Amino acid sequence: MLPTTSDRPSASPIQVVAGLGCRRGCSLDELLDLLIHSLGQHELTVDNLAGLASIAHKRDEASLHGLAEHLALELVFFAPEQLSAYLAKTGGNPLSQATTGSPAVAEPCALALAANMGIAPRRLGERTRSASATCALATFTDTSI
Template identity: 85%
Template sequence: MLPTTSDHPSASSIQVVAGLGCRRGCSLDELIDLLIHSLAQHELTVDNIVGLASIAHKRDEASLHELAEHLALELVFFAPEQLSPYQALTAGNALTQAATGSPAVAEPCALALAARMGASPCLLGEKNRSASATCALATFDREPA
């Protein structure tokens, strides 16, 4: 069972997005475990998540779509050029660059989605890793309607 904000009422107003990277064939269970671990580090739960993002190179990765469906969230994919403004804020990797066209995936995807959803996107700490995936969380300020 996934923990919810009712377990942490003070965190219920915080909205975050998750940027995800993964190897081909990564399992849904691994993504869920990594996401829950990442959230728990900040005393947050899946109820705090308002969106998921990854790189366009992973558009066909089944587990990413399964995670979005499982959480009933939109999954947004960004092209490498859309992530360029957020690369300076993260450490890149030559292997990731060769595979995806972007030196980093999780952090810039989280920041790009947070910027799309509001103002002042900010990473929540460093990304977390599992054997086959990475997860970065970002917060943002909702712009007044």
């Protein structure tokens, strides 16, 4: 269960973003469960989330939009060429390359969004998976503070 607004602290000390990849038709519940699990591995909650990202190929995926709406977060989509600077740090696979135009999705999307939101983006742990989705977290230093 997500915390209510009254349960949320006024400011979360660690801000993270999530890069998400999923198969067509992946459910909102599966994405949410994976995201909460991924955050929990680092003793974080949805309160620490500053944004969500995926690849442009998934722009029409209803569950991604539903997750962003449910969490009241911005969802940013990146074209494969926008992710190229972040691929050396993430690896990849041929299936993802053939399907989306990028050899990896979750990790480079998280890093690209973190770079857009601040400075010094870095992955937070390894990517996590469920049956139909992947999630990677990235942190950044907020320059507006």
